[in-house]
Amino acid sequence: MSQAEPVEPETVERTRLPGAPEPMHEWPGAGGLTIRGDAWGDPNGRVVILQHGGGQTRHAWKGAGEILGDAGYYAVSIDARGHGDSDWAADGAYEPDMNVEDLIAVSAALGAEEPILVGASMGGSTSLLAIGQERLAAAALVLVDIAPKVEIEGTKKIREFMDQKPEGFESLEEVAAAIANYQPHRKRPRNLDGLAKNVRLGSDGRYYWHWDPARRDRKWSMKNYRASLHDAADNLHLPVLLIRGGMSDVLTEDGAQAFLAQCPQAEYVNVTDAAHMVAGDRNDIFSGAVVDFLRRAVPPS
Numbered sequence: 001m002s003q004a005e006p007v008e009p010e011t012v013e014r015t016r017l018p019g020a021p022e023p024m025h026e027w028p029g030a031g032g033l034t035i036r037g038d039a040w041g042d043p044n045g046r047v048v049i050l051q052h053g054g055g056q057t058r059h060a061w062k063g064a065g066e067i068l069g070d071a072g073y074y075a076v077s078i079d080a081r082g083h084g085d086s087d088w089a090a091d092g093a094y095e096p097d098m099n100v101e102d103l104i105a106v107s108a109a110l111g112a113e114e115p116i117l118v119g120a121s122m123g124g125s126t127s128l129l130a131i132g133q134e135r136l137a138a139a140a141l142v143l144v145d146i147a148p149k150v151e152i153e154g155t156k157k158i159r160e161f162m163d164q165k166p167e168g169f170e171s172l173e174e175v176a177a178a179i180a181n182y183q184p185h186r187k188r189p190r191n192l193d194g195l196a197k198n199v200r201l202g203s204d205g206r207y208y209w210h211w212d213p214a215r216r217d218r219k220w221s222m223k224n225y226r227a228s229l230h231d232a233a234d235n236l237h238l239p240v241l242l243i244r245g246g247m248s249d250v251l252t253e254d255g256a257q258a259f260l261a262q263c264p265q266a267e268y269v270n271v272t273d274a275a276h277m278v279a280g281d282r283n284d285i286f287s288g289a290v291v292d293f294l295r296r297a298v299p300p301s
Helices: 058-070 094-112 121-133 150-163 170-184 195-197 222-235 254-261 283-297
Strands: 015-016 026-027 034-040 046-051 073-080 116-120 140-142 199-202 207-208 241-243 267-271
Touching: 034 058, 034 094, 046 058, 046 094, 046 121, 058 073, 058 199, 058 283, 073 094, 094 116, 094 121, 116 241, 121 140, 121 199, 121 222, 140 283, 170 195, 207 241, 222 254, 241 254, 241 283, 254 267, 267 283
Parallel strands: 046 073, 046 116, 116 140, 140 241, 241 267
Antiparallel strands: 015 199, 026 034, 034 073, 199 207
């Protein structure tokens, strides 16, 4: 009997794992896609839109969202296109500009006049472009471990992490090991149930990351992208807070200071014992800094 031909990973049907939290809300994105997410606080409060980094999901903001909601804001955390529970782009449209278009669409659907934008890494870049290119008016901006000047080696590690195992993982233990290798400073969880938010179960019985594999095929110039971020940073005229993870290999102190020179009104917090994923490493310090900044810059009422 001949062996069955291996299944191409891109053609494997992927389903959410049992126990994965259902999104609370959904909104129309750009190009007919549906963007999904969660929210905390009074819907009549001032809107804070939380955007995660590449390879993350809306769940990265759960702790911060709850704290912002308790502080009087309406905190909305969205899954970026091709991530989590949001739709995948059938045409592979994952250019940074499309993330901006999704942000604009969600903001309009929320009826948010000048929302507060909080973004980590990819999400911060999306916010920076939206405001700096004058495509979305915002009341305040919080950038989390991202600025126009980032380290190539640090961003390379993120890409390598996202690109690993395109053929899928054999077990959740293997998934946990991959995450632990990428985040050695974090204690590895004993209970693997939380991984249900990070992976999908393939029809071939293997586990796949929650993001669309088509995102690996970058169709834009990184050089031009960085230049557009730099230009956008020159055009910020609103309250800005930059939060850096002190152990980050993506945004160094030099990169942070370069941004602060560009944007002199910006406030700065360095969370010394956090790495690139600041909110996940030290949500207590992160959320406290954000709430303190927003209460002074843009009160919740």
